[in-house]
Amino acid sequence: MNKHLTLNPPIVNACGILSYLDVFERLEKTGANFGAWVPKSIGPFEKQGNPNPTIYNDGNVMLNAFALPTHSIQSWINEFENTKLKKPIIGSVWGTKPEDYQNIIKKVDKYVEAWEINVSCPNKEVGEKSLMESMTEKIKDIITPLRNTTQKPIIAKLSPNEDYITITKSIIDHVDYVACGNTLGPGLAIDIYSKKPILAGFAGGMSGDAIKPKTMKMVNDIYKIASKKDVKIIAYGGISKWQDIVEYAIAGASIFGVGTALMHKDTEQITEYINKMWTSVENYLKEENTSFDKLVGCLDG
Amino acid sequence: MDDKYKCTKIKEIITHNEFNKTFVLDHSFDEAYPGQFAMVWLPGIDEKPISFSAQNEITIKKIGPFTKKAFELKEGDKIWLRGPYGKGYKALDKPYYVFGGGCGIAPLKFFIKKNKATIKTVYLGCRSKTDILFLDDFIKLAEKNNIELTIFTEDGSFGKKGMITDTDEEFSDKYNYAICGPEMMIKAVAEKINIPKQTYVSIERYMKCAVGLCGECSFSGYRVCVDGPVFSYDIVKKLPHFGSKRRTKTGELIDM
Structure with a gap:
C-alpha cells in the first residue's frame, strides 16, 4: 500500500517559492490556507547559488537561475526545531549522488511529513561543472533505496525536459507520488543593449502560464502509468487560476503547486488569492455535481 | 505585468x-x-x-x-x-516629522520634495558634515517651505554636536513620523518617539528576485521586497529579526 497525504486544501507552494519557514508562518498567521508547505531544497553542501539577476520575467514566461542556494543541514534543523507552523511540511532534498539524499533524509526525517526528491533542477552555478545534468541515468539509483531510509511518502520530482515516461516506469514501484514537473528548459533571455544574457547563470528554468500545456501533457502521460500503481500526481506548472487546478485534476493530478503566479503579491494578496482559488474549485464541483476524487484523471478522450 | x-x-x-x-x-x-x-x-x-x-x-x-x-x-x-x-512611505493624513541617517537621507530627500507642504520637521544625523547627503537641497527646501531642519553631527562639524536621538523635543500623535537609516538608528529614534502606529520605517535585507517569489529577503516572514521596504513601526517592533537577524546569500539566518 502506498502512503498518501491528506491535504486540506490540496494546494502547496512550489519548491523554491517563498522558501523559508518564517515566510510560511507569516502566511499562516495572515490566514493563507495552503495545505502544506514545501521549504527550499536541502542539499549536501552549502552554496550561494548564482549572483543576480536570478530571475527574468518578460510578461509571458519567467526564467529563474538561482541554482539551489543552500544553507547547512544544521541551520535547517534549527529552523525546524523553532517553527510554529500548523500545516505539514513536505521536505525537499537535492544531491549529486544517492548517499547525499539518504544522509539528508535521515537527519531531517522527523521534521517533515513527506519527501520531495529533487532530481530535476535545470540550473547550475556559473563555473559549476554540473549539478543535475545527466540525472536520467542516476534517478533510479537515487530513488530506489529511499524506502529503507524513510517511512514517509516519497515524491519524485521529475523534469519535463527528459524522457519522463521511461524514468517514471523505472521508479514507479518505489514512490508514492510523481511531481510534474520542475521548470522547463532552461531557456535564454538576451539583453539587446549589453548583448549579454540577462541571467547571471546564463540560462534559466522556465515557468508560468506559458509552460502549462507542456506540464499538462506530462501529468496526463504519467497518470496513465501511475494510476495503475496507486501512485498520485502533484502538478506544478503555470497554475494561476482555479480553472488550472480543475484542468490538472482532470488530467490526473491530486495536489497542486503554485509558484510564478505569486509574483508581485504581498502577504495579504497571497492570502486572498490562494483562499479564493480553492473556494472557486469547490463551487465548480458543486455546480458540476461531482466530487474532487471523481474529477481526478477523468479526462474523456 | x-x-x-x-x-x-x-x-x-x-x-x-x-x-x-x-x-x-x-x-x-x-x-x-x-x-x-x-x-x-x-x-x-x-x-x-x-x-x-x-x-x-x-x-x-x-x-x-x-x-x-x-x-x-x-x-x-x-x-x-x-x-x-515595494511599498514606500504612506500617503499623508497628518504632517510628518522626518528622521534620516547615513544614506537613508537619500530617499527622504525624495519624500520631502514630493510632500513639501506637509512636512513639519526634518532631523538628520551623520558622523560629519561631509556625510550629509543633499545638504544644500535640505537647507533650501527648509527655507522655502517653512520646514524646521535640525542636523546633528557626531563630530560637531555642522549643526548640533551629538546623535539624532539627542533632541529634547516632545513628540505628539498629531504627527506622522518617517525614519530611514541604519537599523539601530531606526530603533533608537522610533523608541524615542514612542508613537509606533504613526511611525514608518524602511528595512533593508539581502534581495534576489525582488518580486516576492524567492523568500530571500524575509524579515521575520515579511518579504521586504513586496511587504516593505517601508513598514509601520507597530509591526516592526514586535518582530524577532528586527535589529537582530538577516539571511545570507545561502539563505541561512544569521545574527546581524
Whole structure:
C-alpha cells in the first residue's frame, strides 16, 4: 500500500517559492490556507547559488537561475526545531549522488511529513561543472533505496525536459507520488543593449502560464502509468487560476503547486488569492455535481 | 505585468563624498514614489536593490564589489533598472516629522520634495558634515517651505554636536513620523518617539528576485521586497529579526 497525504486544501507552494519557514508562518498567521508547505531544497553542501539577476520575467514566461542556494543541514534543523507552523511540511532534498539524499533524509526525517526528491533542477552555478545534468541515468539509483531510509511518502520530482515516461516506469514501484514537473528548459533571455544574457547563470528554468500545456501533457502521460500503481500526481506548472487546478485534476493530478503566479503579491494578496482559488474549485464541483476524487484523471478522450 | 529592464543613460553624477554618489538618469520612473526601490543591473557584474532619491535619481553607497563597479560609471554610460518595487512611505493624513541617517537621507530627500507642504520637521544625523547627503537641497527646501531642519553631527562639524536621538523635543500623535537609516538608528529614534502606529520605517535585507517569489529577503516572514521596504513601526517592533537577524546569500539566518 502506498502512503498518501491528506491535504486540506490540496494546494502547496512550489519548491523554491517563498522558501523559508518564517515566510510560511507569516502566511499562516495572515490566514493563507495552503495545505502544506514545501521549504527550499536541502542539499549536501552549502552554496550561494548564482549572483543576480536570478530571475527574468518578460510578461509571458519567467526564467529563474538561482541554482539551489543552500544553507547547512544544521541551520535547517534549527529552523525546524523553532517553527510554529500548523500545516505539514513536505521536505525537499537535492544531491549529486544517492548517499547525499539518504544522509539528508535521515537527519531531517522527523521534521517533515513527506519527501520531495529533487532530481530535476535545470540550473547550475556559473563555473559549476554540473549539478543535475545527466540525472536520467542516476534517478533510479537515487530513488530506489529511499524506502529503507524513510517511512514517509516519497515524491519524485521529475523534469519535463527528459524522457519522463521511461524514468517514471523505472521508479514507479518505489514512490508514492510523481511531481510534474520542475521548470522547463532552461531557456535564454538576451539583453539587446549589453548583448549579454540577462541571467547571471546564463540560462534559466522556465515557468508560468506559458509552460502549462507542456506540464499538462506530462501529468496526463504519467497518470496513465501511475494510476495503475496507486501512485498520485502533484502538478506544478503555470497554475494561476482555479480553472488550472480543475484542468490538472482532470488530467490526473491530486495536489497542486503554485509558484510564478505569486509574483508581485504581498502577504495579504497571497492570502486572498490562494483562499479564493480553492473556494472557486469547490463551487465548480458543486455546480458540476461531482466530487474532487471523481474529477481526478477523468479526462474523456 | 513584466519585469523588463529599462536601459537608460546616466545624465549626471553627483559625488557627495568618498562613499556616496547620486546618479541622475535620462529616464524618469514616473510611477515611483518615495521609499520604493529599483533593481539596478550592471550586466556581467550583479544586480542590487537601490532606493530612488527622485523619480530619475538613485543614490548608491560604496560598500562592496557591485557598488565599487557602479562608482566607475561615467556620465553618458548605460545603466539598467527594473522596478519601481515595494511599498514606500504612506500617503499623508497628518504632517510628518522626518528622521534620516547615513544614506537613508537619500530617499527622504525624495519624500520631502514630493510632500513639501506637509512636512513639519526634518532631523538628520551623520558622523560629519561631509556625510550629509543633499545638504544644500535640505537647507533650501527648509527655507522655502517653512520646514524646521535640525542636523546633528557626531563630530560637531555642522549643526548640533551629538546623535539624532539627542533632541529634547516632545513628540505628539498629531504627527506622522518617517525614519530611514541604519537599523539601530531606526530603533533608537522610533523608541524615542514612542508613537509606533504613526511611525514608518524602511528595512533593508539581502534581495534576489525582488518580486516576492524567492523568500530571500524575509524579515521575520515579511518579504521586504513586496511587504516593505517601508513598514509601520507597530509591526516592526514586535518582530524577532528586527535589529537582530538577516539571511545570507545561502539563505541561512544569521545574527546581524
